[in-house]
Amino acid sequence: MIPTLYWEDDVVMILDQRKLPGKTVFMPCRDMRRVIYCIQTLATRGAPAIGVAAAMGLALAARSIRIKNKDLFMERFAEKVEVMRAARPTAVNLSWACDRILNLVAKSDLDIEGIKALIKDESQRMLDEDIEINRAMGKNGAAVVPDPAVIITHCNAGSLATGGYGTALGVVRAAHEAGKKVSVIADETRPLLQGARLTAWEMVQEGIPVKVAVDSSSGVLMSREMVDICVVGADRIAKNGDAANKIGTFNLALQAQRHNVPFYVAAPLSTVDLDTPTGEAIPIEERDPAEVTHIGGRLLAPPEADALNFAFDVTPNDLITGIITEVGVLKAPYIESLSRAKAGLISKE
Numbered sequence: 001m002i003p004t005l006y007w008e009d010d011v012v013m014i015l016d017q018r019k020l021p022g023k024t025v026f027m028p029c030r031d032m033r034r035v036i037y038c039i040q041t042l043a044t045r046g047a048p049a050i051g052v053a054a055a056m057g058l059a060l061a062a063r064s065i066r067i068k069n070k071d072l073f074m075e076r077f078a079e080k081v082e083v084m085r086a087a088r089p090t091a092v093n094l095s096w097a098c099d100r101i102l103n104l105v106a107k108s109d110l111d112i113e114g115i116k117a118l119i120k121d122e123s124q125r126m127l128d129e130d131i132e133i134n135r136a137m138g139k140n141g142a143a144v145v146p147d148p149a150v151i152i153t154h155c156n157a158g159s160l161a162t163g164g165y166g167t168a169l170g171v172v173r174a175a176h177e178a179g180k181k182v183s184v185i186a187d188e189t190r191p192l193l194q195g196a197r198l199t200a201w202e203m204v205q206e207g208i209p210v211k212v213a214v215d216s217s218s219g220v221l222m223s224r225e226m227v228d229i230c231v232v233g234a235d236r237i238a239k240n241g242d243a244a245n246k247i248g249t250f251n252l253a254l255q256a257q258r259h260n261v262p263f264y265v266a267a268p269l270s271t272v273d274l275d276t277p278t279g280e281a282i283p284i285e286e287r288d289p290a291e292v293t294h295i296g297g298r299l300l301a302p303p304e305a306d307a308l309n310f311a312f313d314v315t316p317n318d319l320i321t322g323i324i325t326e327v328g329v330l331k332a333p334y335i336e337s338l339s340r341a342k343a344g345l346i347s348k349e
């Protein structure tokens with residue numbers, strides 16, 4: 001699988017996902033601002049990938065600070081962390097990554113140059129960890145995938161949305177690797193078509209059969225019993241299990257409930273935010289209406305027409321069969337299971 005992002009000496013190389021599936025282009029990022037640009041334009045996207053990109057961006061930010069006094073350095077660095085934190089509002093992994101780096105630096109007694117190296121090393125550790133977490137999550141999730149199974153997914157929660165391997169698509173990969181006969185229905189996922197462009201591309205690369213479907217077709221597909229299970233990603237999971245994910249996920253979950261199709265959310269524990277009590281408290285990003293009125297840069301709607309572009313929606317916890325994580329498949333009541341998992345009280349036997 002092509003890497004999502006990586007260090008090349010002191011440059012962060014970020015795969016420009018806006019150009020997939022046609023072109024594989026890596027953008028060299030030599031400063032934090034360039035990384036923020038990649039996050040805000042969705043050149044790099046997906047909650048875990050955004051977290052890793054943020055950590056790498058903070059390493060670039062630290063290196064750019066020329067202050068020799070450590071206290072003043074730390075003040076300036078903390079200011080840059082808050083600029084990074086504001087890059088996108090919904091995926092909690094961004095804030096989680098900022099806090100992880102801040103906490104690490106605050107506890108360090110290294111000198112300034114030592115801290116700069118520490119942040120870069122930590123960003124690489126986060127990338128490596130994420131891939132291992134996704135593999136463990138995939139294995140846990142594969143156990144709930146029937147054999148054979150048609151798995152419907154929404155947006156892209158694959159290798160491209162993470163450090164590698166993927167969350168929802170990690171479950172697909174693990175089931176496939178375990179010898180289960182799986183195929184995927186990829187919701188195209190308007191407006192930016194992460195499903196048609198990215199999920200389909202990842203599945204083709206893996207040799208896993210995939211069909212692209214119009215977002216609004218999930219009802220007819222399930223009424224014709226063409227779907228065995230739904231597995232999607234998440235950008236933030238509230239303390240009660242309500243899960244924010246790409247716009248259209250809630251609609252898919254409603255169809256799944258109507259047709260008794262199991263609906264799973266796959267996400268690392270870093271996407272669970274115990275400080276957010278319910279889905280109502282999750283900030284939902286609203287993006288440029290031009291993403292809706294245009295496709296591939298071509299205007300679809302009359303120029304006088306405005307557009308609504310909520311980038312995410314929230315699936316209430318009662319529609320979620322289980323939350324697949326690196327420590328196991330968590331079930332309701334989610335307040336208990338998520339809190340116990342975050343406290344390290346649940347580990348894969």
Ligand SMILES: CSC[C@H]1O[C@H](OP(=O)(O)O)[C@H](O)[C@@H]1O
Nearest residue numbers: 045046047155157161233245246
């Ligand atoms: C594994 S997190 C993937 C998650 O992120 C996507 O949003 P975006 O493409 O805007 O970053 C989408 O919600 C995916 O499910």
